[in-house]
Amino acid sequence: xxxxxxxxxxxxxxxxxxxxxxxxxxxxxxxxxxxxxxxxxxxxxxxxxxxxxxxxxxxxxxxxxxxxxxxxxxxxxxxxxxxxxxxxxxxxxxxxxxxxxxxxxxxxxxxxxxxxxxxxxxxxxxxxxxxxxxxxxxxxxxxxxxxxxxxxxxxxxxxxxxxxxxxxxxxxxxxxxxxxxxxxxxxxxxxxxxxxxxxxxxxxxxxxxxxxxxxxxxxxxxxxxxxxxxxxxxxxxxxxxxxxxxxxxxxxxxxxxxxxxxxxxxxxxxxxxxxxxxxxxxxxxxxxxxxxxxxxxxxxxxxxxxxxxxxxxxxxxxxxxxxxxxxxxxxxxxxxxxxxxxxxxxxxxxxxxxxxxxxxxxxxxxxxxxxxxxxxxxxxxxxxxxxxxxxxxxxxxxxxxxxxxxxxxxxxxxxxxxxxxxxxxxxxxxxxxxxxxxxxxxxxxxxxxxxxxxxxxxxxxxx
Numbered sequence: 480x481x482x483x484x485x486x487x488x489x490x491x492x493x494x495x496x497x498x499x500x501x502x503x504x505x506x507x508x509x510x511x512x513x514x515x516x517x518x519x520x521x522x523x524x525x526x527x528x529x530x531x532x533x534x535x536x537x538x539x540x541x542x543x544x545x546x547x548x549x550x551x552x553x554x555x556x557x558x559x560x561x562x563x564x565x566x567x568x569x570x571x572x573x574x575x576x577x578x579x580x581x582x583x584x585x586x587x588x589x590x591x592x593x594x595x596x597x598x599x600x601x602x603x604x605x606x607x608x609x610x611x612x613x614x615x616x617x618x619x620x621x622x623x624x625x626x627x628x629x630x631x632x633x634x635x636x637x638x639x640x641x642x643x644x645x646x647x648x649x650x651x652x653x654x655x656x657x658x659x660x661x662x663x664x665x666x667x668x669x670x671x672x673x674x675x676x677x678x679x680x681x682x683x684x685x686x687x688x689x690x691x692x693x694x695x696x697x698x699x700x701x702x703x704x705x706x707x708x709x710x711x712x713x714x715x716x717x718x719x720x721x722x723x724x725x726x727x728x729x730x731x732x733x734x735x736x737x738x739x740x741x742x743x744x745x746x747x748x749x750x751x752x753x754x755x756x757x758x759x760x761x762x763x764x765x766x767x768x769x770x771x772x773x774x775x776x777x778x779x780x781x782x783x784x785x786x787x788x789x790x791x792x793x794x795x796x797x798x799x800x801x802x803x804x805x806x807x808x809x810x811x812x813x814x815x816x817x818x819x820x821x822x823x824x825x826x827x828x829x830x831x832x833x834x835x836x837x838x839x840x841x842x843x844x845x846x847x848x849x850x851x852x853x854x855x856x857x858x859x860x861x862x863x864x865x866x867x868x869x870x871x872x873x874x875x876x877x878x879x880x881x882x883x884x885x886x887x888x889x890x891x892x893x894x895x896x897x898x899x900x901x902x903x904x905x906x907x908x909x910x911x912x913x914x915x916x917x918x919x920x921x922x923x924x925x926x927x928x929x930x931x932x933x934x935x936x937x938x939x940x941x942x
Contacts, residue, residue, distance in 0.1 A: 486543055488609055490534075496605035497533050500597045501526045508590050536565045539907060544747065551610050555603050562602065566595040617649040625684055626650045629673065629703050630691035631657035636664060638691050653683050658699075673699055676706040690716035750906050757909070758842050762835040773829055776804055779817055786830055791847035794870045798850060799839040802830035831873060843909040844872025845897040866897055869904065876900040879915050 505522055537543060540561045542554075570591055616622055626642070628635050635655065642650050643665070654663070654670040656679060661669050671679045680688070688707060692699045700716065707714055746754065777785055788800040804827040806818045821827055834840040840847070845866045848856070856863045877896035900908065 485613070489543055489606070492605040492609050493534070493537065493602060494530060496601040497530050497598070498526045500594070500601045501529055504590075504594045504597055507593060511590070533565060536561060538749075540564075541905065541907075551607060554606060554610065558603050558606065559599050562595060562598045566591060566598065614647045618646045620646070620651070623649045623651040624686040625653050626687045626689060627653060627656055627670070627676075627679065627683065627685045628667075628689050628691055629656040629676070629699075631655055631659065631661060631669075632691070635691035638689060639664060639667065650687070653685065654679075656688075673702050673706065676703060677710060680707070680710055680712055685712055687713045687715065690714065746904055746906075753906060754841065754909065755838075757906075758835050761842060762832045766829075766832045766836075769829055769832075772826065776818070776821055776826060776829075779821075780804065780806065790850055791871065792850055792853040792867065793839055793847060794867055796853075796864065796867045799834070801834055801839065801847060803827050804830060828873075835873065839870075841870040841872045842874070843900075843904075843912050844870050844875050845900065846875060846877060847871035860894070863894070865901065866894075869901055874912065874916060876912060879912055879919075 502522065540557065542557060542561060613622075628639055635657075639652060642648060642652060652667050654668045655661075656670055656673055656676055658672055663669055670683065676688070679685070688703065690700055690703050704714065784805050786802050787805045788802055790798050791801045793799045804821075806822055806827050831840060835842060853863075875897070876899060877893050880896055900912075
């Protein structure tokens with residue numbers, strides 16, 4: 480089942496079950512005598528409006544991401560959690576402070592619990608039916624994904640046998656990639672050596688690669704990753720190799736078979752588009768709000784060269800020019816005091832909102848690096864280039880950790896924060912980072928660091 484078809488069926492299932500839940504609940508509350516049933520036209524409008532709210536909430540909590548025979552129990556738990564959050568929000572929005580807080584909860588208000596229960600039951604049953612149908616197709620071989628296994632040993636054969644027992648995973652095992660040629664295993668042939676992996680992937684139209692080399696062959700893992708860079712394939716590997724790529728994986732427990740996903744998809748296309756819209760909207764609002772402060776800084780500088788442009792490395796390793804105010808050397812004490820305070824608070828980084836509007840930066844992302852630093856780290860650190868799979872940001876997970884006074888012990892710890900964000904990035908994660916930064920600023924926790932974290936650290940000193 481293709482992704483567009485899967486998402487369309489999910490949408491239809493949720494549309495029917497969510498609206499059916501509302502109409503049944505409206506009938507129920509009218510029958511118990513707490514509400515008079517409105518006209519059908521009004522019920523229809525209310526039902527569609529409520530569905531749009533649920534749709535946004537389901538999207539926000541990732542209930543429309545692709546599903547490849549994952550546990551239906553896990554999906555039920557996610558549905559229950561999301562519905563519970565949504566019903567709580569509805570309860571709070573419709574709360575009458577004067578009546579509901581001054582007397583015990585009325586049974587009419589408690590009726591919302593019946594809506595919560597009906598939502599969980601109806602939406603879960605609709606999705607259960609769809610997932611069961613989807614699993615039946617996979618077991619019949621329809622929609623299976625072509626998979627290569629890299630390795631030839633006990634681990635590779637064990638994974639092969641396990642996957643053969645689980646047709647619901649939707650894996651079509653097309654063959655093995657190994658250093659030495661062999662006659663194949665249970666009908667699956669040897670297809671080539673690791674250095675030819677990219678060619679084999681293209682020829683066999685493989686969609687996933689499972690790495691099952693032995694523990695001592697870490698350099699082979701690195702070679703597999705290099706071969707797959709830029710190709711539309713997912714990488715998974717045996718858990719025993721987890722430490723080879725610490726900090727860059729996402730673990731999946733599928734029917735008791737643990738596989739670790741390397742370089743998973745950062746964001747669905749629609750989330751990337753929404754992220755860009757949010758970047759543009761918030762950057763424009765911030766620029767307007769901070770304009771008076773920027774004018775004051777410009778007047779305090781009183782120099783011809785107001786901006787300094789620094790070369791940084793952005794997404795896909797493309798260089799761009801990042802801006803800040805040129806505070807420079809000042810002579811008078813009032814100017815010096817104000818500009819020193821502005822530097823300490825990170826206000827000289829405000830022009831970087833222009834980089835966000837231009838698309839060089841995002842509001843949230845890893846810290847951008849200078850070309851010489853980036854080149855050195857790329858040479859010395861495996862997987863460092865994975866930071867360039869996403870746009871750098873004005874602030875990010877690592878900066879938030881620093882604002883909370885969590886010492887970054889070394890560069891490896893800093894990279895782990897960046898990789899954590901890249902592997903888990905979503906609109907929800909971005910909102911979380913922004914809210915944490917705003918909360919830290921409001922309560923004054925690490926106020927100076929928090930303010931700087933919005934526009935990156937490292938402000939120049941005022942002489």
